[in-house]
Amino acid sequence: MTGDGAAMVRAEGVRKSFGHVEVLKGIDLEVAPGEVVCVIGPSGSGKSTFLRCINHLEKIDAGRLWVDGHLVGYRERGGKLHELRDREVAAQRRDIGMVFQRFNLFPHMTALENVVEAPVGVKGVRREEARARGVELLERVGLGERVHNYPNQLSGGQQQRVAIARALAMEPKLMLFDEPTSALDPELVGEVLDVMRGLAESGMTMVVVTHEMGFAREVGDSLVFMDDGVVVEAGDPRRVLTDPQHPRTQAFLSKVL
């Protein structure tokens, strides 16, 4: 029941309700540094909610959640939990990059400004330095030519790649992806998955909610199947995908594959 340094993410009995509806019913999960965990499951099963709990965009109701050995959103002192101040929560989040289904790029800023905003404004990196690094990151996601475009001048796939670069600019230890390709037209999915594959290969710890089974199979170190707020089955992606144990997993996979 403690968050020792070994795991990058460690969840113990995490529960979360919205009003009377319990959306997470006790999630246990451990993600080792450098590991890529893919999360699948039917709509409404709580995948996004769990991801949002990891960087404290949602408060958990019960259980414990550690990232990189630190309790998320709380400090334990004298056997009691104390809520962290906004400032401290913000500091925790800096180590966790998040990529949303709907990109959520800042529409009034160019791609480069999107990437530079947080390092300069939050971390206090010098602007020129941040810009140089930003251009580098945008090149890395294949957008070297588009640094001065506004989001609405970019395709969905390009926007999502900017969003990844924006998260990487904070040099996070952990990246969370919430269905990063599901708002994209099919022909644009590949370019985003390629970037994510590269990221995984570079050793980034990643938790990826996705419906791209191909990606999960090839890139994921493990696959978690969630349903109705619980982890139903987890393990090696190839094993889970080809030989699911639990009947709910079987039912789900038979529909999506």
Add this chain to the structure above:
Amino acid sequence: MTGDGAAMVRAEGVRKSFGHVEVLKGIDLEVAPGEVVCVIGPSGSGKSTFLRCINHLEKIDAGRLWVDGHLVGYRERGGKLHELRDREVAAQRRDIGMVFQRFNLFPHMTALENVVEAPVGVKGVRREEARARGVELLERVGLGERVHNYPNQLSGGQQQRVAIARALAMEPKLMLFDEPTSALDPELVGEVLDVMRGLAESGMTMVVVTHEMGFAREVGDSLVFMDDGVVVEAGDPRRVLTDPQHPRTQAFLSKVL
């Protein structure tokens, strides 16, 4: 070059431009009473525009168009065309029923009120009589239970069936359908096509713009393929669908079948 009574619809060299763009480039077509003509073609080829010309929702620029032997929207007198007054155009339209892709039910009226509105308000049918007939029509399209529902309480397929009943309530001689099923979720398409099939069997003259090739094949007496404002190919549906003559027809069918 005259509209003799033999044909229900007769088009000769119908042309129509929007601004500088010529959308219909000389359409010739004849529809015999009781015939079901299906019109297919790529997006933007002018199918909807042609249908709208038939009941004078658009004015044609050149050519002639007769419905049931009457010039549409004009009167020929002394060798000259005179525009019809709004009132006369309205009278012509009463004989032509039209069903739209997006249903266009009146949202502030129940299904029955939708059906009753025009007979009572336009034709002066007595309200009780119109209601009795309206209920009958709604039963015919399978909505006997839903007469008092508002459109937003109905599924798309149900709405479209109300729209068909509404058009039938005016006892038209000709029915025009503009992609009546393409705004519907796939599982709802069948119920609308069934109603249309019944209508065709009852001997109604119909011009149907559709992408439902199955319907065209089984119900259509002939099939017209339009592209870029002209009728490229026309004939027996089975023949056109299985053995298209024109390369543009072939290209189109290879994509949609």
Add this chain to the structure above:
Amino acid sequence: MAAEAPDTTARPAPPEQIRAVPVRHPGRWVAAAVIAVLAAMFVHMLATNPVFQWDFMLDNMFTPAVLRGARTTLVMTVAAMVLGVLLGIVLAVMRLSPNPVVSGAAWTYIWFFRAIPRIVLLFFIANLGALYARYEFGFPFDRQLMDLLGFQADWRLFGFDGNEIFVGFTAGLLGLALSEGAYMAEIVRAGIQSVDPGQAEAAHALGMSRGRTMRRIVLPQAMRVIIPPTGNETIAMLKDTSLLIAVPVTTELNFQLRAIGSRTFQIIPMAVASILWYLALTSLLMIGQYFLEKRFSRGFGATETRAQRAARRAADVGSQK
């Protein structure tokens, strides 16, 4: 990486409910305290400052004359709004007419009455009596026109009764209604234009005439868009009746309260009485408006439902897969 099967009952100890010590926000509480103290000071001042003369105010703010003034204000609000709405519908239909003269005239009217301040308009209209009285006596010109045209009756009435029409209540009502017509015209036009053109098309395809289509199909649907801003306009109108002091309309609330102030030299208590009266009347209307908006934001239209559904579907494209 680890994750057992979901039967949490098998686990040794269920992780406890989180009962954390909440973060303290001293800044917030200071702000709240400052506001509370300011409010207390304000109330104390209101209670103790002799300028306010609360007894005097209470004695005088419900006299029969003032109550009559409040009634006049409400009557004026309702009457001006009814005329304004009717005028607005006419102007909106004119504005959308294909005839450029008709639509241009509506445009000019709307532009003119929206561009000038109501108090200036009211002041002008109050003085219009002079115009027509004078006009009648000095000029044979209108008689020529009358011979020429078929609608003299109206014009004569206008001309002859200038000084009776442009006085007091009637002048105020005329000014407010003419002005409101311009604002309502824009609201009605927006409402009409908000109705899916497919609706009119469907009506035409059924053989319905333009007029019938407007009356039976378009206007009823436009109402959903028209009614909430009309509520706002009614509230604004109630407040703008206070401008009638410029006409002057002597029977109106604001005038009556100020007249008491003038007579008794107790200006401030009666100014406060004005504020309280309008606060009460406007708040009542605001509550009505709140429920109206709630009712109409639900929407009854398939149009809206469809648009919403489309948006939802588009948003779901990804997550549903």
Add this chain to the structure above:
Amino acid sequence: MAAEAPDTTARPAPPEQIRAVPVRHPGRWVAAAVIAVLAAMFVHMLATNPVFQWDFMLDNMFTPAVLRGARTTLVMTVAAMVLGVLLGIVLAVMRLSPNPVVSGAAWTYIWFFRAIPRIVLLFFIANLGALYARYEFGFPFDRQLMDLLGFQADWRLFGFDGNEIFVGFTAGLLGLALSEGAYMAEIVRAGIQSVDPGQAEAAHALGMSRGRTMRRIVLPQAMRVIIPPTGNETIAMLKDTSLLIAVPVTTELNFQLRAIGSRTFQIIPMAVASILWYLALTSLLMIGQYFLEKRFSRGFGATETRAQRAARRAADVGSQK
């Protein structure tokens, strides 16, 4: 049923172009004629009715005093709007605060200032001088409070200078700005709430603080929604400066024009001059507003673009197939 290949050149005679005799709309032309004749009569009357005294009006509507009045009106409009917008932003942020005292205070403020007519507020504020002068002399109460709290400076200033603050230009500016703050607060709040919550979430996920998120991410995007109604508010404010006659602000346009009317008893020409002045000033702003709306309706946001795109896609679902 027949249809040849599309080469219409092969056809015997290409069907002729339709040159139909158009329908006559006598009703429309009667309406247009009626309007035209009415307009002509109106212009004729304006030109010939001696009440209007056009020469006199032209001589007097551009005197240095009036021009100064117009300048004051513009200065007042800009100043009141600037203060009002700043106040509105503060109130909107307060209104959205999680602290119920803070948000309740903002609510009360907004309710109060939106519920009372501006002319009543201006009249009250103009008379506040009386209040504070009296307050100062009669009561030791404020000294107690001053001991109690840390922000006396402001309050004293308020107390002491009552008679100078609540007079003329300053009183008018204060009244208009306080009132405008309430209206702008609602506009700013709507703007903030129109920004996709995903934007704030993305900013938080990057470790940005609440304040920074508001300043850098939310407010700039809210601007798109805030600016057009702010343009409308500016036009309304320009018109409402005419209410300053109730304070009175003697340097303001409406007062100056009416003063000429009073002095010379030529009320109507100067009332017309007021109308023309406001017509001109407001029309200028309206033109500006037109371009502003055009510019901002384009929208720069991916949010809007995406929503639009979603809607378009949904609409295309059928026809594209």
Add this chain to the structure above:
Amino acid sequence: GGDSGDTGGSTGAGGAPDTGEPLPSVAADDALAARVPPAVAEDGVITVGSDSTYAPSEFLAEDGQTIIGFDVDLFELVAQKLGLDAQFETAPFDSIIAGVGSGRYEVGVSSFTINPERLEQATMVSYFDAGTQWATRAGNPDGVDPDNACGLSIAVQRGTVQVDDITARSQACETAGQEPITIDQYDAQSDATAAVVSGRDAAVLADSPVMAYAVAQTNGQLELLGDIYDSAPYGYVLPQDQADFAQAVRDAVQALIDDGTYTQVLERWGVQDGAIDDPTVDPTVG
């Protein structure tokens, strides 16, 4: 001090006195100056509340800024006697007395007719005699009779003594079983006068100098109706607790009467008919 030498405007729009004589000036009287309350004397300026829509007593000059009129000229001399500078501020007529009471204005100079109600609110110093005068359009087309105006529309300025006058007449009409008078109360006296010029109201009643001036200014469009009646003094309005200061003001007016500048000023505006020789603090009236 307002002296707009250049009059102009096609319809005699000037409003400055007919004589071209400059406003006389007087030396301060130290004995009187010593009796000015320290709060007033401190800055050497006395703040005057005045409703500048009341020609010829007080109204705005053509420059749109300066308040001019015989009230203004006369009180400026009074102030000079007291070693003060008069600073006129425009205020709504009905809020001036309350403003003096609260200390917003140090004195109210706006042709206030002294009456018992006002004496209850303030200390007043008489300096001029005026009565009520009716006026109507030239030729009296409506046949107005001040003593029987029942059923007519009559214009007055809100807050003036004429409101009470006309209200009483209207009530008399009603008790006599006749139509009441329609009383149109305007914000400004000039609006009331203009309402008669325009034919909107049948007649207007106001203080005699004001009506005389209006008749002169409207180029024969108006005529005076009947005689001046209810003659009563105009008074300067001072706070109730400043009887001593009021006495000093009275003595200053007396000094001006004695040295002849008083008459000079009144003649300058053509209102010498209302001159008095015995300024009084809180005179007995009504």
